[in-house]
Amino acid sequence: xxxxxxxxxxxxxxxxxxxxxxxxxxxxxxxxxxxxxxxxxxxxxxxxxxxxxxxxxxxxxxxxxxxxxxxxxxxxxxxxxxxxxxxxxxxxxxxxxxxxxxxxxxxxxxxxxxxxxxxxxxxxxxxxxxxxxxxxxxxxxxxxxxxxxxxxxxxxxxxxxxxxxxxxxxxxxxxxxxxxxxxxxxxxxxxxxxxxxxxxxxxxxxxxxxxxxxxxxxxxxxxxxxxxxxxxxxxxxxxxxxxxxxxxxxxxxxxxxxxxxxxxxxxxxxxxxxxxxxxxxxxxxxxxxxxxxxxxxxxxxxxxxxxxxxxxxxxxxxxxxxxxxxxxxxxx
Numbered sequence: 526x527x528x529x530x531x532x533x534x535x536x537x538x539x540x541x542x543x544x545x546x547x548x549x550x551x552x553x554x555x556x557x558x559x560x561x562x563x564x565x566x567x568x569x570x571x572x573x574x575x576x577x578x579x580x581x582x583x584x585x586x587x588x589x590x591x592x593x594x595x596x597x598x599x600x601x602x603x604x605x606x607x608x609x610x611x612x613x614x615x616x617x618x619x620x621x622x623x624x625x626x627x628x629x630x631x632x633x634x635x636x637x638x639x640x641x642x643x644x645x646x647x648x649x650x651x652x653x654x655x656x657x658x659x660x661x662x663x664x665x666x667x668x669x670x671x672x673x674x675x676x677x678x679x680x681x682x683x684x685x686x687x688x689x690x691x692x693x694x695x696x697x698x699x700x701x702x703x704x705x706x707x708x709x710x711x712x713x714x715x716x717x718x719x720x721x722x723x724x725x726x727x728x729x730x731x732x733x734x735x736x737x738x739x740x741x742x743x744x745x746x747x748x749x750x751x752x753x754x755x756x757x758x759x760x761x762x763x764x765x766x767x768x769x770x771x772x773x774x775x776x777x778x779x780x781x782x783x784x785x786x787x788x789x790x791x792x793x794x795x796x797x798x799x800x801x802x803x804x805x806x807x808x809x810x811x812x813x814x815x816x817x818x819x820x821x822x823x824x825x826x827x828x829x830x831x832x833x834x835x836x837x838x839x840x841x842x843x844x845x846x847x848x849x850x851x852x853x854x855x856x857x
Contacts, residue, residue, distance in 0.1 A: 527692045528597050528599070529542075530599070533604040534555070534556035536669075538603030538629065539571045539580070539665070540578075540665040540669040541693070542584055543581060544668065546583050547581060548695045552583065552584045552585070555594075556586055561573060563586075565580060569581070569584070575669050590615065590619055598621075598688070601629060605630065606633070607632060625685045627678075628657070628658045628710075631710075631714050632713075633818055640711070655685065657679060658706050659678050660713040661674070661675055661769055664778045665778075672697065674697065677760075678693075679702075679705055679760075686702040686703070690702050707756040708766070711751040712766040713765065715747040715750065717773065717808030719744075719828060720781035721784065721836070722785065722831065724782040728788060739828065746819075749825070750822065750826065785832075813837060815829050
């Protein structure tokens, strides 16, 4: 039986652990707090992040990373993108030498401008062929409830991609394989920024035409950046691109969408964070690193630039919209 260690007990890490277990994979979760690990193991529930969802009794949890990682065939990295490096530094010595490292994190690292697979390789020394990325329209609670969904598992080693695919395929969760790690990671990182823009527009009171325009032009930005880095446009037209973008930009379950909506309705970054119980949407940090990455490749991303200026330079949402509409008109 395949054994997976899921490092991270947030909503998506927990939902994916449930998928793995229901696909027949042996799962051990790691939680930073011992009391949460005990709740998952003893009560078969994550009361902090997925209350009301019953977890398979076969899932065990621990606050000891060495115990969680022992003999793991697949190591699922389910912590926020900006904390991945610090956690990996602590975990690397316990990771089995030939385990597949599967990233659920979506972002571009601040400062280094590295994608998550690059961070994993740099810290662990793992060959790129051991590193995979999972991305798609994967809002946690609906998947934890067993609602049908699909995802993409990207890895340069097709054998490892197939192994991960088999480990998480269920009647309601359909994983596809792909060799385009760059495309999957760029789609996953950038969609959070565009979702913030959609939330801001909705908060101001703009309707469906505006949101559709933002998503479409946002996708154009994502494709420009992705192809500049070597991604395949077809990847960004699929589940890891369009699929993830639509789900994150439209769903009230999307943290980035709802965070942006609070900003658009007049709230400050601090008040939006307070309303989110201290949790900052990934796109708030990623917009700066995505913008810097785009600038380093001379790629134009006006929506991303506007989101950065609203979040970090004090630009108002109406002024940001006015700036975007006032740009030089040109062919699509």
